Amino acid sequence: MVLEREILPFWVWLLPRVDSDGVLHLGALLLFFLIVVGLAVVSVFLGYLRMMILQGPGEGFYAVAKSIATAISRDFPQTRMGRILAMARLAIQESLRRRVLVAFFVFAVVLLFAGWFLDPQSDHPARLYLGFVLSSAEPMILILAILLSVFSLPNDIKNHTIYTVVTKPVRASEIVLGRILGFCTILTFMLVVMCAVSYVFVIRGLDHTHTVHLDDMVPLGAAGDEAVSWTGETSRDAHHRHEITIGPDGFGQTDRQMDHEHSVWIVGEGDDQQVMIGPPRGALVARVPIYGTLRFKDRTGRPGQGISVGKEWTYRQYIEGGSLAAGVWTFDGITPERYPEGYLPLEMTLGVFRTYKGDIVSPVLGALTVKNPSTGLSSEPIPFGARDFVTLSHQIPQQLRAIDADGTLRDVDLFEDLVDEQGRTEIWVSCEEPAQYFGMAQADLYIRGPDRSFAWNFVKGYMGIWLQMIIITCFGVMFSTFLSGPVAMVATFMVYMVGMFKEFIMGLATGELPGGGPVESLLRTALQMNITIELDMGPVIDRVVPAIDRVLLFFMWVAATIFPDFGVFNTSRFVAYGFNISGHLLAQQLVMAGAFVVVLSIYGYFFLKSREVAA
Amino acid sequence: MDMPATKEATAPAEPVATGTESDVIIETRNLTKVYRDFWGRQKVRALKALDLEVRRGEIFGLLGPNGSGKTTTMKLLLGLLFPTSGRALVFGKDASDVAKNERIGYLPEESYLYRFLNAEETLDFYGRLFDMPAKLRQERIRELIGMVNLGWARRRQLKEYSKGMARRIGLAQALINDPELIMLDEPTTGLDPIGTREMKDLILRLRDEGKTVLMCSHLLADVQDVCDRIAILYQGELKELGRVDRLLTVQDVTQIQARGLSPEAQAEIRQVIAQHGGELLSMDNPTSTLEELFLNIVRDSEARPGRRAQEKR
Numbered sequence: 041m042v043l044e045r046e047i048l049p050f051w052v053w054l055l056p057r058v059d060s061d062g063v064l065h066l067g068a069l070l071l072f073f074l075i076v077v078g079l080a081v082v083s084v085f086l087g088y089l090r091m092m093i094l095q096g097p098g099e100g101f102y103a104v105a106k107s108i109a110t111a112i113s114r115d116f117p118q119t120r121m122g123r124i125l126a127m128a129r130l131a132i133q134e135s136l137r138r139r140v141l142v143a144f145f146v147f148a149v150v151l152l153f154a155g156w157f158l159d160p161q162s163d164h165p166a167r168l169y170l171g172f173v174l175s176s177a178e179p180m181i182l183i184l185a186i187l188l189s190v191f192s193l194p195n196d197i198k199n200h201t202i203y204t205v206v207t208k209p210v211r212a213s214e215i216v217l218g219r220i221l222g223f224c225t226i227l228t229f230m231l232v233v234m235c236a237v238s239y240v241f242v243i244r245g246l247d248h249t250h251t252v253h254l255d256d257m258v259p260l261g262a263a264g265d266e267a268v269s270w271t272g273e274t275s276r277d278a279h280h281r282h283e284i285t286i287g288p289d290g291f292g293q294t295d296r297q298m299d300h301e302h303s304v305w306i307v308g309e310g311d312d313q314q315v316m317i318g319p320p321r322g323a324l325v326a327r328v329p330i331y332g333t334l335r336f337k338d339r340t341g342r343p344g345q346g347i348s349v350g351k352e353w354t355y356r357q358y359i360e361g362g363s364l365a366a367g368v369w370t371f372d373g374i375t376p377e378r379y380p381e382g383y384l385p386l387e388m389t390l391g392v393f394r395t396y397k398g399d400i401v402s403p404v405l406g407a408l409t410v411k412n413p414s415t416g417l418s419s420e421p422i423p424f425g426a427r428d429f430v431t432l433s434h435q436i437p438q439q440l441r442a443i444d445a446d447g448t449l450r451d452v453d454l455f456e457d458l459v460d461e462q463g464r465t466e467i468w469v470s471c472e473e474p475a476q477y478f479g480m481a482q483a484d485l486y487i488r489g490p491d492r493s494f495a496w497n498f499v500k501g502y503m504g505i506w507l508q509m510i511i512i513t514c515f516g517v518m519f520s521t522f523l524s525g526p527v528a529m530v531a532t533f534m535v536y537m538v539g540m541f542k543e544f545i546m547g548l549a550t551g552e553l554p555g556g557g558p559v560e561s562l563l564r565t566a567l568q569m570n571i572t573i574e575l576d577m578g579p580v581i582d583r584v585v586p587a588i589d590r591v592l593l594f595f596m597w598v599a600a601t602i603f604p605d606f607g608v609f610n611t612s613r614f615v616a617y618g619f620n621i622s623g624h625l626l627a628q629q630l631v632m633a634g635a636f637v638v639v640l641s642i643y644g645y646f647f648l649k650s651r652e653v654a655a
Numbered sequence: 656m657d658m659p660a661t662k663e664a665t666a667p668a669e670p671v672a673t674g675t676e677s678d679v680i681i682e683t684r685n686l687t688k689v690y691r692d693f694w695g696r697q698k699v700r701a702l703k704a705l706d707l708e709v710r711r712g713e714i715f716g717l718l719g720p721n722g723s724g725k726t727t728t729m730k731l732l733l734g735l736l737f738p739t740s741g742r743a744l745v746f747g748k749d750a751s752d753v754a755k756n757e758r759i760g761y762l763p764e765e766s767y768l769y770r771f772l773n774a775e776e777t778l779d780f781y782g783r784l785f786d787m788p789a790k791l792r793q794e795r796i797r798e799l800i801g802m803v804n805l806g807w808a809r810r811r812q813l814k815e816y817s818k819g820m821a822r823r824i825g826l827a828q829a830l831i832n833d834p835e836l837i838m839l840d841e842p843t844t845g846l847d848p849i850g851t852r853e854m855k856d857l858i859l860r861l862r863d864e865g866k867t868v869l870m871c872s873h874l875l876a877d878v879q880d881v882c883d884r885i886a887i888l889y890q891g892e893l894k895e896l897g898r899v900d901r902l903l904t905v906q907d908v909t910q911i912q913a914r915g916l917s918p919e920a921q922a923e924i925r926q927v928i929a930q931h932g933g934e935l936l937s938m939d940n941p942t943s944t945l946e947e948l949f950l951n952i953v954r955d956s957e958a959r960p961g962r963r964a965q966e967k968r
């Protein structure tokens with residue numbers, strides 16, 4: 041799986057720090073406070089501007105000061121859970137009357153017809169199924185969240201039902217929070233059901249078994265009368281068949297097909313002997329990668345950078361085959377206690393870039409070496425064959441052979457000789473075929489720790505959707521405090537879009553991506569001008585267009601900075617590719633969502649409070 | 656509304672004239688409202704520099720033809736609208752203070768309630784907004800549904816209610832918190848004659864319980880029957896203000912009504928009037944003078960726009 045962003049440990053993410061290159065990172069907390077302060081200053085200023093136009097400078101100042109004072113001294117402290125719950129109940133009743141539960145029906149239909157979209161012959165059926173359910177649940181629940189949250193308040197204002205509510209001792213904060221709570225409750229209920237249904241759908245969809253008869257099995261090396269092992273082939277079911285090997289003890293397993301295997305065992309005696317095949321194993325996993333840090337050696341073997349191949353994504357760097365170039369991962373905490381099985385389980389997914397494409401079927405050869413970072417003692421190269429982005433598993437055994445300084449081979453122990461005093465070891469990866477390249481990024485090679493529960497990982501994937509749903513609901517309710525329903529809907533949808541394409545917009549706004557700003561791109565599109573040629577349309581346009589774009593891009597940058605980054609919340613890939621969603625990521629998501637709930641509720645309060653509901 | 660007609664039993668309460676702070680429940684100072692459109696352009700001057708005081712324990716009526724600014728006044732007092740200038744004070748606090756709503760009940764012009772709730776759910780919802788304990792809330796709901804005679808329809812969604820039924824549940828909603836101040840916007844619209852009578856009796860009974868009532872209406876009869884003091888609004892301006900009985904007494908006109916007078920006796924009375932230099936206007940049944948007053952105001956303000964009222968005591 042391509043991990044485009046490094047997942048920082050929670051505290052590293054949260055707090056300010058200076059990284060190894062001496063670059064200061066503010067950390068989420070400080071960034072949040074800066075954004076909040078910035079927003080507060082801008083909002084107070086805009087609020088004052090509005091009141092000044094309406095009431096004059098002096099009165100306007102008084103009005104703004106008073107509304108802030110009222111909020112802090114009275115309305116916030118006097119916010120009561122009882123009234124929030126009453127508003128939440130109303131929101132739920134309203135949603136039920138608006139028949140939101142129909143969405144269940146839609147989801148059920150989507151799953152029913154899923155078979156049409158899901159290619160049954162795929163090599164990775166689990167990936168396909170999981171990706172499908174998660175990526176259809178997400179837009180569904182988010183669209184539902186937008187539709188629910190955005191029309192409620194404007195309808196109340198339009199129908200004047202708000203009159204009898206705000207003339208009760210209910211605070212604007214309670215109206216906003218109650219709505220958020222109510223909609224989130226009903227949406228959560230729906231999401232929980234969707235989660236359960238889709239879990240069953242995936243399990244049932246991937247479940248299958250095969251049959252095999254003992255008569256069809258080939259006995260191997262009869263060592264006496266009884267102790268015989270067998271090989272054979274299963275029947276073809278669910279578009280694949282497995283090879284089987286059964287040991288002398290009557291137990292065995294199939295080979296790995298379509299990301300899974302089965303246990304096989306023999307029951308019965310004499311003529312009643314039968315081969316039993318268990319349920320598929322290994323398709324639904326939550327593997328825990330333990331990442332190291334990656335550095336590169338250039339083609340002369342000196343520390344350096346890998347190369348970027350053409351316009352490839354710079355995140356992944358390439359090393360040249362047949363040279364001294366290598367990718368070097370350093371891992372910490374390698375102790376026999378942590379790896380009691382006596383081997384290091386490695387998994388590796390490399391990009392393979394071929395400069396000549398004579399034979400594109402067979403893998404490109406590479407080699408792994410384990411090296412002690414302190415003594416420089418390194419193991420004999422372990423060969424492997426890599427295909428573009430195909431995951432390879434390697435168990436580095438405890439007993440290895442190493443090349444001594446004098447060039448002699450000797451037996452060494454992984455933990456004793458190839459791990460240094462601090463428990464560190466290095467894995468060197470090189471490409472053995474000249475003119476071929478391996479692309480690698482830090483997350484591409486990792487030690488596979490003990491697996492976690494897949495079901496819980498599935499739930500965590502849904503939690504990412506759940507948190508997005510909460511944020512979207514908050515935006516919807518916040519916008520609906522001052523916009524009409526349809527406008528609030530469009531606004532919320534925009535937030536969703538900006539959030540989805542945050543990185544792209546950031547790239548545009550900071551000028552990392554070519555093509556210029558919105559006006560320039562419009563011009564280029566209209567004139568069918570390639571984005572790489574200079575804009576050359578006379579001195580005026582050449583100046584004015586980028587100037588306008590700078591302003592627009594600044595606003596885009598602001599929007600992209602303060603709007604939620606939904607990429608962080610979308611963890612369906614983790615689930616689909618069988619990677620555990622780390623607690624650190626989940627904690628970051630939770631904190632971010634919480635921050636949005638707080639800030640958006642406060643905005644909602646001020647917008648609603650400063651609004652004449654009867655105008 | 657099964658309560659005895661109480662009108663006869665009570666004389667209009669004399670408002671306490673001492674005017675201590677706590678006795679002024681509602682006060683408006685120079686209250687002005689201009690409706691603006693989206694671009695901030697002036698659309699309607701709905702209320703012009705209104706000065707009013709409503710005192711504890713009285714029934715105060717805002718009277719005026721449609722569009723004269725009665726509802727606007729009420730919305731300003733409730734904080735549903737913000738004044739363009741001037742102030743609106745309720746219980747001595749600014750109208751924008753939410754805490755005052757603890758002691759207020761409000762029946763809007765039309766019953767703007769959630770159509771998907773039934774009567775009980777509606778009252779339960781509003782009761783919760785007052786943070787009323789569940790037991791008290793249940794009791795109060797039962798009581799109010801009985802009072803407005805909707806027991807038979809208490810499980811029906813409000814969208815199935817007739818206008819009169821919606822009005823009743825609206826009233827029950829306004830009384831859920833046993834308010835000290837009740838604001839009723841056109842309380843009798845949509846009610847049949849019996850309903851109207853019951854509504855008026857209820858208003859009087861609330862006054863007898865010591866509550867203050869502010870109601871507005873364009874119906875003279877409503878106001879005449881129940882209000883202690885009235886303000887007459889016309890095109891956003893206050894035209895008359897005072898006790899109903901005093902407003903209705905046209906000082907320089909004496910009405911004589913008698914029964915069983917012989918023609919001789921009538922001639923004699925004419926003579927007496929002539930002796931005192933008076934001029935007999937009529938000896939017919941008097942017309943509804945409030946209506947007359949009202950029409951006079953309209954005529955007057957068309958002739959001399961901008962004339963303002965002095966309180967008549």
Ligand SMILES: Nc1ncnc2c1ncn2[C@@H]1O[C@H](COP(=O)(O)OP(=O)(O)O)[C@@H](O)[C@H]1O
Pocket residue numbers: 654655690691698699700701719720721722723724725726727728
């Ligand atoms: N929301 C509004 N926007 C613009 N004008 C309004 C609005 N509400 C009322 N008005 C105008 O203000 C004036 C007073 O209205 P209102 O207070 O409702 O009168 P009343 O209750 O006495 O019938 C009317 O001319 C009306 O058209």
Ligand SMILES: [Mg+2]
Pocket residue numbers: 722725726727764840
């Ligand atoms: Mg009105």
